[in-house]
């Protein structure tokens with residue numbers, strides 16, 4: 352199967368979509384940004400052996416790729432619009448491409464994003480890059496900078512599950528219903544799109560947690576030249592995580608990475624409004640600490656003592672799975 356036949360067969364589906372003047376098949380996609388909106392763009396790459404284990408089912412690769420990429424749009428409080436996909440494949444294998452393309456199309460529809468172009472090449476290591484494009488009303492993108500001393504730090508969902516899911520793949524435990532939940536959390540990130548958009552008017556700064564809470568909150572604080580006190584016992588962990596990996600749960604929640612939950616800096620008086628929004632959406636939102644004028648991120652134990660020696664998170668340039 353040649354390059355163009357592959358593209359036609361697997362990726363040239365459903366060409367219509369909002370703002371798509373010309374989609375797959377020409378030299379460029381031609382896209383119309385609605386007036387009054389800004390385009391926000393982000394790209395994410397998955398490399399086999401670095402971001403996912405060799406032999407991972409193609410549908411999982413598709414869900415992970417899209418979930419991680421679209422989570423960056425959620426972190427900007429943007430609405431997803433268009434997707435471009437760069438694929439480097441060791442071989443043109445229909446048994447891999449067929450389920451990959453089907454899962455990609457299904458997940459893209461669920462997330463409200465449309466494939467409008469890409470590039471397909473042969474190479475030794477399976478590598479996938481998803482570039483996502485979304486809209487925000489002009490001037491309203493949620494950024495990492497803008498936090499102020501005294502702000503509360505809120506996180507969505509529970510942290511550490513994804514790292515536990517990876518653990519079940521690296522060192523498989525005996526079959527158990529909890530394993531499925533944890534692996535889903537690793538394979539199928541759920542970008543907090545609606546939550547971010549609805550919280551936007553109440554939030555000063557924010558990002559999504561991809562490298563681990565400590566690392567990413569560190570980035571947010573750095574962008575504003577501030578610090579924070581964070582109460583480790585308040586960091587939300589799922590019942591499954593605590594039951595299945597009681598000894599690792601806290602460290603993974605603090606530093607595990609790939610949670611794709613939101614971490615937000617919110618003026619104290621806006622916290623009740625935020626909690627109301629989250630409750631309406633059925634998403635857990637937890638106050639885990641506060642922003643301080645003193646730089647540095649301090650993790651406090653139950654007695655209020657500062658913990659030391661905690662690893663901050665993943666470094667995908669150095670670490671591989």
Ligand code: ADP
Pocket residue numbers: 358362374375376377378379380436437438466467468469470471
């Ligand atoms: P060019 O050589 O002009 O870059 P290509 O032959 O690489 O064009 O691609 C032909 C068309 O197919 C382009 O519109 C491109 O955006 C699209 N395309 C290529 N690979 C993919 C892919 N993996 N997913 C979606 N569209 C793709």
Ligand code: MG
Pocket residue numbers: 470471
């Ligand atoms: Mg090309």
